[in-house]
Amino acid sequence: MRQITATQAAALLRDGDTLLIGGSGGGHAVPDALLAAVGERFRTTGMPCGITAVHPVGLGDGRTRGAGHLAQKGLLKRVASGTFVNSPGIARLALDEEIEAYTMPQGAMSQLMREMAAGRPGLLTKIGLHTFVDPRLGGARQSARAKEDLIEVVQFRGEEFLFYKPYHVNVAFLRGSAADEDGNLSMEHEAVTLEMLSMAQATRRMGGIVVAQVRRIVPGGSLHPKMVKVPGILVDAVVVDADQWQTYETQDSPAYSGHLRVALEDIPRLPPGPRRIVARRGALELFEGAICNLGSGISTGIANVAAEEGVLHRICLTNEQGNIGGAPASGNEAGAAISPDAQVDQPYQFDFYDGGGLDLAFLSFAEFDAQGNVNVSRFGGRIVGPGGFINISQGAGSVVFGGTLTAGGVPKAVERVEQVTYSGPYARSRGQRVLYVTERAVFQLGEAGPELVEIAPGADIEADVIAAMGFRPRVSPGLRRMDAGLFADGPMGLATRLAERPPRPALNRLAMAQAAE
Incomplete structure (x- = not known):
């Protein structure tokens, strides 16, 4: 496992790459320091251009953080996410027809990460039938520039299903609470665990690079094996953000992480x-x-x-x-x-x-x-x-x-x-x-x-x-x-x-x- 800086992590992205991002909503396990570094790199160098950002859950503080760091004309080619509600900058790019925008069911995207990790052809499910996600009603598109069919209607054993196509991932940005010297990631102080493991497995399978943001590094062998959410064999590099907050509004709530029970x-x-x-x-x-x-x-x-x-x-x-x-x-x-x-x-x-x-x-x-x-x-x-x-x-x-x-x-x-x-x-x-x-x-x-x-x-x-x-x-x-x-x-x-x-x-x-x- 290599320890690098957020700036070095941002430099791993090349023009046209697909970036897979972990996290949820208002800063829950969101690798914000890494996203901020990508945004800063683009502002100063104009690179990377035309990347595809994929994240099952919307990411942001409702202003400029999270996916909002990427909301710059030219940086993004496409965004596929469960929602844009946390990142109004992304929604604005979609409304202005500056990006190919897709919003899909959060659960389908989450489960698709697992299918990608296993090398299966994609996700077959009834979720989304007869909604705007159904290709007959829009195919999850939220901008006219979104031309590619990312979802298909298929017949299987006499029934209709939706088939969600996989993505080829070049770089994944994940987040944990701690990493040991071998790259094993724990999430004991996070409010959610999400699909970090599946994302790492999917990225590694495709030959991509997995970078994890954590609050601290601990000695090798000090993490209980059952506390490890992503094993070090799947992590290529770690970035330490000692000021990492649990969410955008809460530095550390033991009631969120399960370390303290409060009177409901x-x-x-x-x-x-x-x-x-x-x-x-x-x-x-x-x-x-x-x-x-x-x-x-x-x-x-x-x-x-x-x-x-x-x-x-x-x-x-x-x-x-x-x-x-x-x-x-x-x-x-x-x-x-x-x-x-x-x-x-x-x-x-x-x-x-x-x-x-x-x-x-x-x-x-x-x-x-x-x-x-x-x-x-x-x-x-x-x-x-x-x-x-x-x-x-x-x-x-x-x-x-x-x-x-x-x-x-x-x-x-x-x-x-x-x-x-x-x-x-x-x-x-x-x-x-x-x-x-x-x-x-x-x-x-x-x-x-x-x-x-x-x-x-x-x-x-x-x-x-x-x-x-x-x-x-x-x-x-x-x-x-x-x-x-x-x-x-x-x-x-x-x-x-x-x-x-x-x-x-x-x-x-x-x-x-x-x-x-």
Whole structure:
């Protein structure tokens, strides 16, 4: 193992290379010092030109860090990522048609790293069918310059699948907490572990160079073998950044890394308003032992509600980056979790999601339409991308989409979404239960699209709901008022409600077996 500087690492990139980058969101295991060095090299020398950047998760602080270091005209030829939301500079290049831009399901990209590591031809999956990722609806393209077909529709054993093509990697930038003198990498202080191992294996298999950024070097043989996430045989060089923070906002949180358990009930109570109402109505879908995912935005409030109601320990919240249990972080810290029970590598978390492991998914919507389609990936002149949304929404047993009915007076329920990130018709064909929860009405996906099933107390159907929509929904003959407790200031008795609902089938089966003894 060789120790080099960040400047020397940046010099490894040649014009036209493909750079594979580890990390997640707001600085979680992001090799930021290496990316900054690449950006600085281009500013001073004009090299490297026309590189392809591949990273399953969006990277950045919402301003200039992460992938934002690469957001310079001429440096990038193509970007393939789960989302651009963390790096507005990249989104701007895509909108200005300066790069070939693709945003793909985060889980598919994560799992593709594993396929590449094994030398398999690519990833075969149903994830992304009938969304903008499907080549018949756009092929994940977010710029007109993106001409190459990176995804194909294929028939296998009489069924339709999407085939995600692999990448040829020249250089990989990864990150760990420490490296020993033999190059073995540990990640004990990181908030996530992601697919660092698969990335290193894939790059090495293709003859590429693996560079890891770490906070410190430790003596050879001092790392417990079970703490090593990437073995030294896969690491070509290490760059030490002694000032490496755990995330862009947090220098070191032992609650994120699992070194300290904190009282989850201390999560702050949501203030009165639409966000609180939507989160509380979504929480009514919870049941004993429910395994859930909380998406970004308004849906993260489910954790706050569960904590306030004292039921957080009776459900299991997860996030796609690999945290199981605890309370998923929100805002720029999304991707981490406070006091998780377990942390698994991201590809395995998506295996669980894709296989139907989630009982409930609580996701936000930017807009939904008359067919029940949902858009979170491109709207209002913004390119966001799907992140883990497509995997999560397609794989969950039930999905609760949350959001306000309007934004700045503009309807978010529209005749036709700008980009299909979730297909209502495909969900109907698979028998998935879907709710669209707003602060003044609740809709359920029916045969003719979203059907109005609940309305806020005192609200008028025509004046307060349908007039605020871009289409006329079917009104259920069993229309009822939303629970008045959702709008009250105090607790709504969620603990009692959970006790009255059937638990997860597995828990119910165990209880029956014990009772029979």
